[in-house]
Amino acid sequence: MPLIDLIGYAAGFLILISIIPQILKSWRTKSAKDLSLSRYIIYITGVLLWLIYGIVLVNGPMILINSINLVLASSVLYLIIKYGKSSKKKKN
């Protein structure tokens, strides 16, 4: 594989897995109040649209990567909903 393609794949791989330390941290500390809920709602909407784009184009790698991304990002969203609310109760 040419070096430049390797750089491209490494970039995609790092960006994809980068969310895992956040999942582990929020899960371990059971705290997510500093994480932005809007950030993950917008992000997941984007990934979902990208997945639809991949499905319409019948692009295998795009479908695979965005499906994994969707699961990972949804995990953070779940942790924010579960552990991020405590400090926001006053806003209601």
Next chain:
Amino acid sequence: MPLIDLIGYAAGFLILISIIPQILKSWRTKSAKDLSLSRYIIYITGVLLWLIYGIVLVNGPMILINSINLVLASSVLYLIIKYGKSSKKKKN
């Protein structure tokens, strides 16, 4: 523009701007202890590699998007370094 291309662009745009609410939240609350430092170090490394990939391929949109992404992600990294340390002092 065909609808499918519009979906692709909308996906990229949402993913790119999704980090902004996190910057605003961390900046306003002056708290970032729940954010994973490793997550942003790995992410920024990936975006940097992707920028290099775009530069080598002389791909304008890729260079533009990854440059913006690099600035946005670096802002969060800066906020984590500035506001995320307080609860980690004990680890030293």
